[in-house]
Amino acid sequence: MSGRSSTQLFFACSQYAAATVTAAIRAGRFGPRAEHRRILVVSDTSYAPEVGTPLDRMDGFECLRPDYDTVLSWNEFIQPFHPAGWFPREQDTLLWERYLRLAWDLGDGPVEIACESIQANPSNAVAKIFSESPVHVYADGLMSYGPTRSKIDPLIGTRVARLLHLDLVPGLRPLLLSEFDVAAEVVPTAEFLKVLAELADAAPAFTGVRGQDSPDGEPPALLLGQYLSAIDVLTPAEEEALHVRMLRGAVALGHRHVVFKPHPSAPAGWSRLLEEEAERLGAELTVLDAPVIAEVVYQRLKPALVVGAFSTALLTAAAFYGLPVARLGTETLLNGLTPYQNSNRVPVTIVDALLPDLEDAPAVAAWSMPDEAAVQREVTGLVTAVGFAMQPKIYPELRSAAEVFLSAQPVSVRDRYFRRRRLTALALPGALPSQLDFIPRNPTVRRFARQARTWQRAASRRLPGSSRVNGS
Numbered sequence: 001m002s003g004r005s006s007t008q009l010f011f012a013c014s015q016y017a018a019a020t021v022t023a024a025i026r027a028g029r030f031g032p033r034a035e036h037r038r039i040l041v042v043s044d045t046s047y048a049p050e051v052g053t054p055l056d057r058m059d060g061f062e063c064l065r066p067d068y069d070t071v072l073s074w075n076e077f078i079q080p081f082h083p084a085g086w087f088p089r090e091q092d093t094l095l096w097e098r099y100l101r102l103a104w105d106l107g108d109g110p111v112e113i114a115c116e117s118i119q120a121n122p123s124n125a126v127a128k129i130f131s132e133s134p135v136h137v138y139a140d141g142l143m144s145y146g147p148t149r150s151k152i153d154p155l156i157g158t159r160v161a162r163l164l165h166l167d168l169v170p171g172l173r174p175l176l177l178s179e180f181d182v183a184a185e186v187v188p189t190a191e192f193l194k195v196l197a198e199l200a201d202a203a204p205a206f207t208g209v210r211g212q213d214s215p216d217g218e219p220p221a222l223l224l225g226q227y228l229s230a231i232d233v234l235t236p237a238e239e240e241a242l243h244v245r246m247l248r249g250a251v252a253l254g255h256r257h258v259v260f261k262p263h264p265s266a267p268a269g270w271s272r273l274l275e276e277e278a279e280r281l282g283a284e285l286t287v288l289d290a291p292v293i294a295e296v297v298y299q300r301l302k303p304a305l306v307v308g309a310f311s312t313a314l315l316t317a318a319a320f321y322g323l324p325v326a327r328l329g330t331e332t333l334l335n336g337l338t339p340y341q342n343s344n345r346v347p348v349t350i351v352d353a354l355l356p357d358l359e360d361a362p363a364v365a366a367w368s369m370p371d372e373a374a375v376q377r378e379v380t381g382l383v384t385a386v387g388f389a390m391q392p393k394i395y396p397e398l399r400s401a402a403e404v405f406l407s408a409q410p411v412s413v414r415d416r417y418f419r420r421r422r423l424t425a426l427a428l429p430g431a432l433p434s435q436l437d438f439i440p441r442n443p444t445v446r447r448f449a450r451q452a453r454t455w456q457r458a459a460s461r462r463l464p465g466s467s468r469v470n471g472s
Contacts, residue, residue: 146346171372
């Protein structure tokens with residue numbers, strides 16, 4: 001045990017997360033180095049972590065390593081359990097704290113915790129184990145702008161000292177953990193970009209990818225895969241079709257060189273349809289399967305266009321690197337996300353509201369990142385109303401703001417971002433008329449509707465020219 005006064009435990013499950021919290025450390029957000037022993041605890045919460053590459057073995061990790069005294073693996077510590085599913089029983093938390101202090105040589109001194117999503121494991125598990133430690137939550141994506149996705153134990157929520165987040169949408173304030181009056185604090189963008197630059201310098205070369213070593217130097221369009229079928233947002237077939245649409249959209253805008261960056265967990269065979277479609281369209285497609293984050297690709301390739309569904313990387317491309325961006329599939333996702341409280345809803349909403357549709361060429365050509373005033377005018381009210389509709393019991397104080405926003409919106413906006421039944425259940429503007437609200441649930445009306453459909457099908461079979469009448 002070192003002679004420093006306290007120990008800071010930093011939990012990270014991705015290179016992007018580790019880069020975010022490292023940038024916060026370098027910016028002085030966690031105090032002087034001399035006062036704290038700093039331990040980075042890496043974890044892999046993917047479906048099959050045993051076949052993946054641990055964060056501390058990825059290319060570029062050595063750039064982050066000097067900021068920590070020790071690097072430990074949470075997966076190894078709790079094996080054979082999965083880090084996303086394991087948490088201690090309430091009566092065992094004191095025993096686990098004693099064991100962790102012994103195993104990690106923490107001594108009896110104070111411990112601070114810096115972690116990601118506090119409502120999910122391993123963050124929630126660690127916050128329970130160190131039941132008296134202050135907690136610093138850092139958010140590395142668009143979900144920080146949305147509501148806390150489930151009610152948090154006040155014994156944990158009241159210990160959260162602050163929410164550190166990247167300024168992905170300047171002018172928009174995070175809603176996450178605001179029910180506990182947690183102060184939101186921006187991780188300096190300049191420091192974050194320095195960390196990303198170090199990761200880019202350490203990454204291996206992308207052999208044969210245009211924009212890096214091609215003779216003409218023409219930058220490619222970059223397509224971002226998210227593996228949405230793994231989280232049941234789309235089916236595998238729907239996600240493959242979405243990637244093909246991205247390719248067609250990029251080619252329609254004049255991009256003949258396209259790079260597809262699949263999600264690290266996505267199946268290897270998913271690129272076949274894209275390759276076939278690229279050949280049909282006469283485009284040059286490169287599948288970039290290097291285990292690097294999208295921001296490294298931005299710096300290496302400087303793409304002419306970045307296309308995705310609702311990835312946080314779209315906003316880092318636009319806000320941090322000034323790259324042209326476009327979205328695709330958000331309208332389908334807004335309609336398909338279930339339940340309405342799905343934590344992906346706010347990221348999809350933000351991307352849909354801010355970024356141009358790939359299949360709208362004039363919008364893509366004319367788009368630029370909105371300034372803070374425009375964001376506050378056009379997006380803040382929308383995100384507030386969506387956040388209330390998602391979690392009205394956690395944020396009852398947002399009702400009046402949601403009512404004001406919804407009252408001022410045309411039907412097209414309300415129908416795009418809100419479901420009529422949800423508005424009706426919450427008695428918000430845009431709800432179904434009260435005299436018609438009984439219809440979807442009325443068994444008599446449902447029975448007559450079924451009979452009407454049966455009669456309609458029977459009548460169509462008797463029409464002249466019907467295939468059944470002609471015997472075909």
